[in-house]
Amino acid sequence: MRISRHAETIWHFIFMVTVLVMVFPIIYAFGMSFKPLEDAYNNVLNILPINASLENYRTLFASLPVLKITMNTFVVASVATVFKLVTSFLAAYAFVYFKFKGKEVIYFLLIGTIFIPFTVTMIPNYLIISEIGMLDSVWGVILPQLADAVGIFLIHQAMKNIPGSLIEVARLDNMGHGRIMKDIVLPLVRPAVTSVGIWFFIGTWNEFVWPVLVLKTTENYTLPLALQMFISSEGGTNFTVAMAVSVITMIIPLILYLSFQKYIIGTFTSSGIK
Amino acid sequence: MKRWLLATLCIGFTIFLAACNNEASSESSGNDGKTVIEYWHVNAETQGGQTVTQLVDDFNKQSDTVEVVAKYNPDMYKGLMQNMQAEAAAGNSPAVVQIGWAFLNYFSENFEYVSPQTVIDKHFPEEKTFLKDHFLPNVMDLAKNAKGDQVGIPYSLSSPVLYINRDMLKEAGLDENGPQTWEEVKSFSKEIKERTGKYGFYFQEPADNWATQALLESNGASFLTDGKATFASDEGIEAYQLLTDMIVKDKTALHIGWDQGVQSFIDGSVAMAYTTIAQRSNIQDNAQFDVAAVRSPIWEGKDAKLPAGGAMLAITAQEEEKQKAAWEFMSYLYSVEAMAEWTKGTGYVPPRHDVADAENGLKEYLKENEMMTAAIEQMDGVVPWASFPGDAGLQAEQLLLDLRDQLLKGSVSPKEGLEATEDEVNELLQ
């Protein structure tokens, strides 16, 4: 190894600074959520509050059905994730192991949707959801998100790496497609599927623009919408309560991440997303 | 095997949650034969959201016939209009909505609504004179569109006031009652910058032209004359010049977004802030210095002309039954007690003239909250918010905002900028 100590120290310094920039806002949000608003305005630098209190959380729980909202968010995120994974897996399987007319065109069309600005789909989707009476319901939020082009793409990439001979042998054994998927392909692409799934979950968990349009009553809100209730340009933003909502919004993804950290990073590393 | 078990558990849990979810929502819509109507508002929790919830709950408890569902719309009146837009495209509409003044014309030209008086005449003949009895004509006029139709009833009324940091004024050796005129605002600001090194003044910069209108029209300019833009008069240019000079030339005024500007006033980085009375509780509760709200400054020798901010309530219910329910709800909101609660919760000035002095109204409250006084006193000088008529009205509004960005950056002079924008707006309005 010819890497000088010097260079290594410099790199450590660069990474430490980057880590600080990345992590500081999260610590700051946590700190602020326990401070009185007055304190937040007047002692911006004091991250760890001297007179910590749960006041902001009390305000929050008093004005919103937080548990219900958290549950809604969970339902939206998990249902959308499960469906996206299933549809993406099936589509990817079709693209990798079948040859049919128009395959390239369909693939290109589906993957091309990654580039479609959401402004295009927002209003027509709203009309559809309204037409079938799903406004103000988490199902209305979920329905347009049951398939995903990124998912198809990533799982497709992972499947391409499976040696064809495995499938060949299975077919010779007269194995059905259902069993091939379940017993051969899925175990081999599981890291990819899991990492894509985590990504979907976080994405829908934090989603904002579309739920704002669909959901109306606070009982049906998801967490990112609850955040909006404490932000008002005219009356002033209640920054500390907003941070308390932020902390609640963050906490589940963060707990998930921190407790499965090794597994999640390991999953991404072995996902064969290439 | 374990993994499959885990997956099954996850799915099971999800379905369970989903089931709970359905149950709860069907429960909330159970309402023993009452007429259910939607009330759309923009009041975030920091801006009276809790008062809305409380008023709606109280109303629902005492009414046997009507059940109101309140829906909060993020992003203020613009956000509410966006949601209305989507809702209308889907063929629905709420029953009662808050419409910001800037959207008065756009709303009345594009959405189906009924004038409250029409509903009253039809269903509540005994309350025929309610509006006449309790509202001043100049206040009711705020809710009239370009054609002169009464679109709704003023509900949330605000006016711009000057918040001052008395400690900083003292430190700079200035009159701690604050400046009376815009000319003084400018010189105060300079003194403050020189003596304390901090910013002297912040002029609110939201996505509307409300405060700008107050500045220009108080100097004798007028935004709209007979449906044409006329803000580029000499007075208008002079008024804008003062603001741009403070920011671009003197560098004594802070040029920054609204939230950040208020943040900087509260933490003592800026000595004076010109913004809405709706910010009162935020500022009062959080500032740690001697803070006061004084009347909007005037121009030397001229009267203040302040556009009313806030919103009106309009009835957009389509079916007669719902229209009737809408008024039942509104007449509750406009009762003296409910109005008083509304002012306490939001800082808005009550649109009814008989609330401020009433024993069951705000009498006690105003004694204790001096900061409200300035806003209530200056209501005599209130004029309608300039709402540009026609399909292009909102674009005209936008052009003025673009102009503000250009002027405060210093890339064009107020004279050039205002004249060019006036021409552009008039071309659009044709």
Next chain:
Amino acid sequence: MSSLTAARRMLQINRENAIGYLLLVPSIIIFAVFTFWPIIYTVYLSFFDWNMISPTKEYVGLKNYIEVLSDPKTYRILGNTFLYIALLLVINCAIPYIFAFVIDIVLKKYKNFYKSALFLPAFISLVVGSILFTWMLNPVSGPLAIVFGWIGLEIPNWSKAEGWIIVVLSLITSWKIFGYNFILLYASINGISREIIEAAKLDNIPLWRIFIQIILPMSSATGIYVFIITIVQSLQYVFTPVKVVSQGGPDYASSNLIYHAYHEAFVVYRTGHSATLSIITMALFLLLLFLEFKFVERGVYYEN
């Protein structure tokens, strides 16, 4: 490669194509209803003058296209869009590439710590990030301004300054997406056979050459994916901070094509213009994607 083809042939002999199509049905239905139909509808709307609620739409032919394409604002915003893309490509594609390389190959200590910490913000909502940064970066009162003040530095008034606003909004967006891109690239580099790298090290080949001549080509498939996804992010993800922090201002200095389409549709209610902008954006980026497929994908290294 040949065994894969063989396997495909095997599958083909049987009931064939039908099953392939069948597997695509769920995805295609969802896409048809919630993506393709809206696209067609948007193309249709781009030929009309409409405000989304008035009962009549007026057919105006190509007028919307002519107006949008002759508006100098459109080109400013197009410029902004590419500036966002360029900045985000540097911050979220080039830098994480180098970081991933250094952490995997160069460093011996704290690897796991860096990986976890850098990935952390990826789990947090951009709305939260935007509010947080607006507060923290207040050029007069924010914590950063105060710390800078101690050493006599001033923060530029970024929210009202052309150029700066794009930089700051890009940084806010990057805070969220950096970690994800980084971990993907790390995964790919980590998967490269150690033997080749060790051999190169023994031959005293400098690190930068290892990076360019071995790492880059061998991880190019992921590299291309991250490259594309960064472009998408710089179009779509940037929307949230733009909406929360600057609303496209000052004077369109921070607007990008997607935000502008939103602005036209939901702020000034010109549905036709908005649809036209969306169509132009879509066409532009599909063209880029097509070029990518055609020219770049050829040189990409896949393991099989």
